[in-house]
Amino acid sequence: MTESVPGSLPRAVLWDMDGTLVDTEPYWIDTEFEIAQRHGGTWSHAHALNLVGNDLLESGRYIREHMGIEPSAEQIVEELLDGVVARVEDSVPWRPGARAILEELSAAGTPCALVTMSYQRFVAPILAQLPPETFRVIVTGDIVEFGKPHPEPYLTAAAALGLKPGECLAVEDSNTGAKSAESAGCLVLVVENHVPVLAGERRVFADTLEGIDLGAIWADYHR
Template structure:
């Protein structure tokens, strides 16, 4: 897939803001979650599979906690399972942050061009903090985490809250996502979505444009991507 801006890109409209998913989009932390899930299964004498792990990608954490409780046959509550997951994943992030190709570069370029960005993730704040510590202060003008919304993705609330905190209309925003759950959330909020698939496939759909990677995508490419996404049905 080409990632160059079209000759008409400059005549299109720049998104008012860019709203970023985190896991699998900004950072490749899904392997950390999966490794922690397998460690829990071994600890409690249960079983787990890669397919089961991929089925949780993009979910709000309490939904994943409930699924793990049922599928592993654990006695803990979903909230307790989530906290144990976070313990394992935070420990791994503190050792190393695995950035996705092109993500930091685009994020930096957006900051240089004064395009506001928000982080919209279903991870909890205590997992987000060590990742944000590796970025310049103020990189994200708003941060929406799974423990600060009533309804997680695929509900539109996370993206609606992010747009509201930035003071912009969601219809004028470009969301960057890697999962079907996240893309559904952003589209339901009214955003155009740049989908960069990673661990799981994402169906084509309304207001979605796909690229293989963020590597090589610059600020000048965004108007054409928004225009392409708005034409998608």
């Protein structure tokens, strides 16, 4: 394994899912309000945005506390997943340019990993719409000990690909995810969606994935 040199391409691209590849955040938020109504709790859009990019079990704890409801964090996570899985099975809201760039990377032989805090049963119906082997590695929130913003998810993905994090470009849409990837040692391409993301030493920003040249972004940073 060698470190990347100026002008070279990333050895792999590590993708966040919710808000980055698919715009499922509204699905999560709608389900959160349903849970509040079902259990007699209170919720707000501001609380919902605080959860963007978070580990699911941590989100369950936050929901239990701030909604003021009785179910355990684990039960809340299962109710969340029930709601969003049903919505995704009905329609997957791809972000502009997402599928096209995945196809381009596949054609170029650039390996991709999916690094998401969603659980496998939510990821499965989304992956079913993509060609097999689109992602050589899949890291979900239910297989890591520490979720984002801890670096473990991105460290796990890079190691599974046989690469160092510094050889990989991560693509994220949230502060939580960007912190995870940056802390692991990745360069992070941030495409903001529902929440603003802070600037960082290893963060570069783009408005959209449509027509984007990841190789140029990588080369510009390492120039």
